[in-house]
Amino acid sequence: MIEWNENYKLGIEKIDKQHEFLMDYINKLIEIHEMTQDKNAVATVFIGLIHYFVYHFEHEEMVMQECNYPGLERRCFENDIFCNNLERAKLDYMKGDISSLSYIIDYIKIWIMDHIMIEDKKYVGELSGKF
Ligand SMILES: [Fe+2]
Secondary structure, eight states: OOOOOGGGOOSOHHHHHHHHHHHHHHHHHHHHHHHOOOHHHHHHHHHHHHHHHHHHHHHHHHHHHHTTOTTHHHHHHHHHHHHHHHHHHHHHHHTTOTTHHHHHHHHHHHHHHHIIIIIIHHHHHHHTTTO
């Protein structure tokens, strides 16, 4: 499980709330994966998490675009790769590769930490004063 704490705060309320929600959603996926063998129930949470990641990235990319953040193109590229990896993992899982979900959950946990603590902190640093 991952736990939200004050260190993850960027100081932009809407984005902080989205990050907190993403962490709750990741925990929901971990929980349901550990608790049930029901593939459809797990896949439903996994799909919901992917949708929320897409929503969050779209929001951040819009903010970065409005402020002419120079790293926008790279961020869009990285977000696309991440979403494609999740989509592929979802298809593999639904095709019966159940054990791969544990690896993907670990990947998501590491990715979200880097996303907030490194990548997002970078752009928030550049945006300060522009909000
Ligand atoms: Fe973010």
